[in-house]
Amino acid sequence: MRKIRIRIGCAQINCTVGDLEGNAERILAQTRRAEQLHIDIVAFPELAVCGYPPEDLLLKEKFIKDNLIQLEKITRNIKDIVAVIGFVDRDKKGIYNAAAIANRGRLQAVHRKMLLPNYGVFDEKRYFIPGATPCVCTLKTPEGNVRFGVSICEDIWHEDGPAVTQKRLGATFIINLNASPYHMDKITQREHIVRKLTRRYHMPVIYTNLVGGQDELVFDGQSFMMDARGNIIGRAKAFEEDLLVADLEMPILQKESRIPAAVVSHYGHLPHIEPSICPHLDAVPEVYAALRLGLADYVNKNGFKHVVVGLSGGVDSALVAVIAADALGSNRVSCVFMPSRYSSIESYNDARMLAGNIGAEVLEIPIETTYSTYL
Template sequence: MRIALAQFNATVGDLSDNTEQMLQLAEQAREQGARLVLFPELAISGYPPEDLLLRPSFYQDVQVQLARLRAASVQIALAVGWPEWADGHRYNAVSVFDGGECIAHYRKMDLPNNEVFDERRYFSAGEHATVFALDGVRMGLNICEDIWHATAPRLAREAGAELLLVPNASPFHRGKEQERLEIARARAQESGLALLYCNWVGGQDELVFDGGSFAMNADGSVACQLPMFNSSLRCVDYQHGLLQSAEVDAWPEDEAAVYQALVVGVRDYIRKNGFPGVLLGLSGGVDSALTLAVAIDALGADKVHAVMMPSRYTADISVTDSREMIERVGCRYSEIDIWPIYEQFVGALAPEFSGLAADTTEENIQARCRGTLLMALSNKSGKLVLTTGNKSEMTTGYCTLYGDMAGGFAVLKDVSKMWVYQLCEYRNGISVRGLSNPIPQRIITRPPSAELRPDQTDQDSLPPYAVLDAIMERYVEHNQSMAEIMAAGFAEADVKRVVKLLKINEYKRRQAPVGIRITPRSFGKDWRYPITNRYFA
């Protein structure tokens, strides 16, 4: 039997287009001789549909598209994920259609409620294994989280399955593709079942789905592996109890995978939400340079507008380096001097500030001048403002509400400062659509500075980024306590400083735009700390 894995890029809630994509993929699979096509989890609705699942009309509209797919199964069998409403309960379900009929139906047993997943808010758990026969091959059905635990695959095996079909919606973070592969290998070897694993690809708000679908035999050997970050259809043959060897795509290394995730996240957020392009503030610093490179690679230079907004504290080399980068990438570029605007602000506030020394208030006014200008350009053009702050800054609050945080999408929100440097060097070492070395080297090597006062550097206010990022990773991503971090050799003063800054700036993060998740713990769906909070440990 020939089975097709069909990983594709859906849009949540675009039921008709998602279904149309599946019909087209089914026809391609039929032309390649496939008997069955496996689609990702909740293929009709996209993932995650979140509170769309609370609307009764949503299920009615899903049924319309389900009927289209059932009718198409007279040509080829289809394994389709969809949200089901039945007997007062909602289920994450998959149905197999063949010959215009439903020949199998399964409801997800293990509902994840960790990291970015919130399925117990919406779904009831299924209770029974499902095994069906197609051309003499007995197949079981599991969905995503089911194979992260031993029970569901074991029940499928006990019900007589020899091959397991596993539709998935498994989002990317660093190293996730290898983690999935090892989990699947453990389940295959425990259960004695070969399996076909089909994952989503594409960006959905802060999540990026990386594809990387695969076919694996019961001994854990990989027979077929699809590319990451690209829609793909691939067929694999099942003969004599084995999945036969097919094409195995190499997956990108760590830096390449992260960079591709950022590009896909930007591309799909802009495309799926219908923005004509993007704006961003270009400062001559490393964060805005990386954001610009990602935007160019995601959208093309014709859809990107970079704006340099110097003040009297902006170094000449910042302007020079920004202009040089624009020459390399070829996008639209503007320069707007903020100092006259800043002076108007300060002049208006002078009676209120009388007798008070200048402090970060005046620095923040500069940032807010820039934010106001970018948002005005956004309103006029319809383009979305990309913010340029990184995870290290979001952790410590080294960012200005309604200033550099003003915008609609935070490209580097989950990218630490040290990773920003790595990604800049990575991007300069590759060519994308003929563009290589887009970031001037001096932008990467010069000390980072907000340039809001004379001779300012980031390290005036923060620990060295190598130290800050290591503490942040331990505390935020691995939930280590301050005591554990200090026991690992970090200075008590640095640890307490970073954790204190993290705690007191929660209110800022609540007001930050959505941004791309590339670690196991981002400041988004999987970070839900109280703003009012006296716990400090």
Template sequence: MKIALAQINQTVGDFQKNTEKICSYINRAKNQGANLVIFPELAVTGYPPKDLLDIPSFIDKNLQALDEITRCTYGISAIVGFVDKNKQPYGKLVHNAAAFIQDQKIVSVHHKSLLPTYDVFDEYRYFEPAHTIFPGEFMGNALGISICEDIWNDEEFWTRPLYETDPIESLISQKATIIINISSSPFAVEKHEKIRLPMLTHDARKYRVPLLYVNQVGGNDELVFDGNSSAINAEGKLIAQAAAFEEDLMVIDMENPVQLPVKAYTPIETVHKALIVGLRDYTAKCGFKNVVIGLSGGIDSAVTAALAAESLGSDHVIGVLMPSQFSSQSSIEDAVKLSQNLLIPYKIISIEGIFETYQNVLKPEFKGMPFDITEENLQARIRSNIIMALSNKYGYLVLTTGNKSELAVGYCTLYGDMSGGLALLSDVPKTMVYELARYINRKKEIIPQNSMSKAPSAELKPNQFDQDTLPSYNILDTILKAYIEDTKCIAEIIQMGFDEKIVRDIIRKVNRNEYKRRQAAPGIKVTSKAFGSGRRMPIVHKFIY
């Protein structure tokens, strides 16, 4: 028996193209001698469909697409993720489901049992959990068909399982001989290597059955799916793994499995790949061809531009330098050099005259008052207006360049440098931005060395540096990770060896700037806890932990 794992990149709601792709992979699998081809969770609709699931016509279109896919399965069987209607007179209207298709007929439908409602997941909002769990029969085997979260609840692997029931244990008790898990599991740095793969190998070894895991790939909104679909033997050994961050079709001979080489990546390589894929898919799936970026000569805009050029091609990236009287000549030269290294077109539009006009207009209102953050933010908002004007006129997607560290503490300007269509680095801490820069420069200098070595500065007033108001980024990022990703309290962070005054100041800034983050452009998730849908804090609250 040969089983193909079809790791595909779908677009939410694009039923025609999703169906065409699924049928194409069915034919490819058949041509490679596969008896069965398995697709990811919600392959028909794309993942995550969110509130589209509340629209009846969306569900109907998904079922029509499944009918078309079913007709494509001549001479081969398939397991396809889709949305099924709940036929019971109670509960949510739909199920997250897998259709088991044989000989152009749906022979069984398997519903997802465990519905995650944490981090970026909100599935219990929409789906009814499975009422029954059972294996599917195929070529003398009992296939334990499960869907994503169903496999994330083993009581031996997890210190505290989230659910009372374990669907995999139930399938094994019904004599399942192969465990199949169709998934849409988003990327986070080191998640696959340290959590997902060890969990999958543990289950295979525990139950002494082969395990086939099929994950989707590509980007949808802020989520990137890394693929890494896996075949694991009954001893818990990884025998094959599909490409990371790429579409792939992997055929496994279940009787005579061949050990295939598995490519390993460093954490920063995976983050780099995730950002490249996330930007490419967000741009294309939203209908944009070109992006525009404000270039300051600093590290953040340099890394953003380098990622964009690699993701989209240099011809599709436009850099805009908007110097003021506070911009250093070296910063202008660094931005020009970066553009030349990347072979991207760039424009220089000075904001000095516009800023002076603003100051003159506001002079009567600000009479006798010193230059402060008001004038600093004016410059950021002038730049935003210019770059948004270019976006409107030419149809560019604006990429903001702020990083997670700045967004966390509010070191950014609302309606200024925060304005744009995608915040590419919004889940990348500043220290990781430097890691990305070094990785981008691994073969030759692309990002100017001066952009990497000079002290970070917004250059909104004379002799301004980030560390005037922030601790070093090594300290800041460690505290932010402890507070945001690890949910440690102030006392625990202080016990890590940090100065109490610094800790309290940082946490105060994080808490008071939730209103800014609520208005930020969407960003690509790469850490275990990103701002946005994965971290839902009230804007107004008085709790300090």
């Protein structure tokens, strides 16, 4: 069976809920970078245009309309590359969690998420209608054509998901868009689920995840590519934006069909790219990185300029102050020590030393008078 080399990218970006223009600019910036690297297909996270989770913004008609306007703007600027982009689609029945397949200034196809999660932090059935038809596309190149399926997050977590039909329709690999929140060792769970699917259907999976903090949620990134045997061939950074790139050998399509097609010039003759495989973080660095990113994005995305941390001289407040200074810079952190009759000299000295070590301003506001007033 003849094969061609397809260059695929996972654009792991940090989106902000509601910042439609900013998210669109981020998508276009990564698309331009992908074009410079001669990538054939670049995949973005779930609901990348509007940010995840949009929650009750989805109840606003203007929000849905503006998200579609931004998708149209993005699509017009897609050139000789295929971009798979998460957005909110709609029809007369309602709205959908969807993925756009854009190429050469046109929207070539749309996948609507078929399996909607409604547990834990997910509440998608409140807003979205499930899609009815799995999406399969053909990538046309001068050297031959290949076929791939597109799915979104939960679609891939179930054995009876759209991959069954996509395989039957001739897809040889799956592109899966995600906004999968972090908890300890979540990456191991994700890779276990995807490994079962790749081995069951003998198809590689391109798993693109969101990165960044959004209110109470943190998304860790760690996008990955897995071959048909369940081996990791590339893994993106944890808790950072990244563009993961890999060259995959895919079988050439033998029969043509009326399945939607996207066209690229293709650069299969270029030197092979060896993808990075970023290691899993150990437990303590992983949790610290999650706290740091979550705090930084909560403060910055909500427009706060400065934070205040109360220091007791104990371990808990010391750790909070360290994370704040690391995430935001010590110039944006003020530490406050509020002594009373119960404060020891050791607590006073430790609080002062901690503030000095992280380079933060320290304020002393005695509360003895306030305390005595209530006696």
